Amino acid sequence: MFLAYFLQTGQEYFNVANLYKEVFMKVGIPKGLLYENYQPFFHTFFEELGAELIVSPDTNKDILDKGVKYCVDEACLPVKVFHGHVASIKDKCDLIVIPRIMQLRKREFICPKFCGLPEMVISSIPEMPDTTLEPIYAASNEKLFQWAKVTGKQVTNNRSRIQKAFEAAVENQANHKMGFDDRDTKLKVALSGHPYNIYDNYLNMNLIRKLKKLGVGVVTEEFIDDEIKDRETSKLYKKPFWSFARNNYAFTSHAASKGIVNGIIYISSFACGIDSVVIDLVQHNIGDFPLLVLKIDEHTGEAGLDTRIEAFVDMLERRSS
Amino acid sequence: MKITFPHMGNVYFAAKALFDDLGVEYVIPPLTSKGSLEIGSLHSGEEICLPFKIMIGNYMQAIEQGADTVLITGSCGPCRFGEYCELQMNLLNNLGHNLDFIVIDSPGDIGVKELIRRLGKISTGSEYNRLQKFKALLNAVKVVNLIDEVEAKARYLAGFEANRGQCKKILIECKQEAIKCNSGKSMIEILNHYLDKLNQVPIDQRKEPIKIAIIGEIYTVIEPFSNLYIEDKLMDYGISTKRMLTPSWWLKNLVLSPMNMNQLDIKKKSKEYLPMMIGGHARECIGEAVLAYEEGFDGAIQIFPMGCMPEIVSKAILPKISKDKDFPIMTLVVDEMTGEAGYVTRIEAFVDLLERRKDNVLSRC
């Protein structure tokens, strides 16, 4: 079988190192930060390249503890948790994917911690395997391909294979749908915040399940389109330069002014510089529309959180009846 | 129109020279103090960074003295600073102050035309012609370069001076005299005079002082109040300090960056540890740490405000540099709760460590 493989792929593979790389490469994918958002892209890309994927488990206590142990104190919880995910799989793989996401839309930025993520992790966690380092500019497919070209090389030397893997990855990503849209529930809230705070159920202590249990529907940012976002953010003196800020500001503004929901829950983490600004902007914009800001870190107690959610829901019920 | 602006180290000298020469009315906010910070914190969001709060304090104190227009620079790359003006405008409007903001932003975001229009707004109160306005600007740039030079020289020589405390005295006197001037030209003269004076300070050749580089977030390293006057303290211990980030550096960087000619050495030095521009001045911080080591400094102190995103990344990387190069680096995180006592203890302990290391090296050879 190996022989056939040789003949088929041609000369490049007479190099033993390459063969090893191709057949046995184990690529680790940490389930932290924007993993949920770009899961199909990364999975497809590396699978198509022929790598074996090692995906870290859902966030759990052990991962959180590891993250807190390795990461700088001052960092926010999501970044600490990301460190934990890396630490949990680092000994099992040859290459770890640390997405250095620089840009998602033109002339917008994302958090500095994303831009320096590989360096943070490499400097903080001992005995790291190789990692991906290439920056990701996802404003267009051409720019994104730059990442694929460089990163693909870490796995295979076969260029056409990289090209194909990239195309498949982009296609799968395009079909990826996220978000909640319970607009037809009687009582519902707009759930706003960074995707990892919304989708990581360990981080947010099962917030969504808690809300559903209380009979509250959840609506997330995904259901409003770009046009509405542009319209909403044009009210600002300066156009926001973080993609996150744009999404959350526009979403909450739209949800509140159109009365799509009964209230807004903004889930955030302590020491998040971006949220500190966005929450201020949101508050200023929506006036006295009900807003609950939940801030979490590794010390947040679940009981306290529950009480606050229940009190908020009670208030919404009273207002709507 | 009465213009004011937030404090940032020696910027107020240049601003005074500029507005004097333009003949526009202005208010220099009282030097940043505990009072400014208290007012600022009272009105700002709790988790917003320290520079924001202090700036609000500056505005409020300037408003009390009749200011009605605020000059502020906008974007500085992917960091909160770029969003400051929006929040600050909201905040001050909510408090019922009807302020005009002149936001100087990068031409890439607002277009060259708009930039020129906004710059023009500053000098609307001025009766002078274009040439004079241009000269005023030129003088202001000279002032900021000179005052930064005086300051840097005094801080560095402090370790070598034969008479303890002389440099500090000259520096204090220089600032007192300079701020009394009523035109850019006279201020430049004064600054040159003091620069000469510093050049004549008697030096003790046998001295081998401890040398420390001050690195970190640009506002907190430049604005002395926000770092609890660390440079003055080190000066008193007879330590030479160097700091690359200054208002004049910032200006030069701004002018050169569109041509990509800025800080070639910093880019080179930081490459191994942080090859990207990530926002704020994290890359500078890393590059300066490496540079300080190569220039034979004894250690570096990183300062940043609580929650500062880019500097948290640097903080994660610095220990690696420290280990690779056997170069001590200490981090000080400042916020409005920073207590003076604990802070001083940490600085002293660090200085002790550097002294011990130095003695060891000396006795070994």
Ligand code: SF4
């Ligand atoms: S955006 Fe906020 S929560 Fe996300 S990584 Fe940056 S600081 Fe942390």
Ligand code: SF4
């Ligand atoms: S660099 Fe730090 S202090 Fe400056 S705006 Fe950004 S987070 Fe705030």
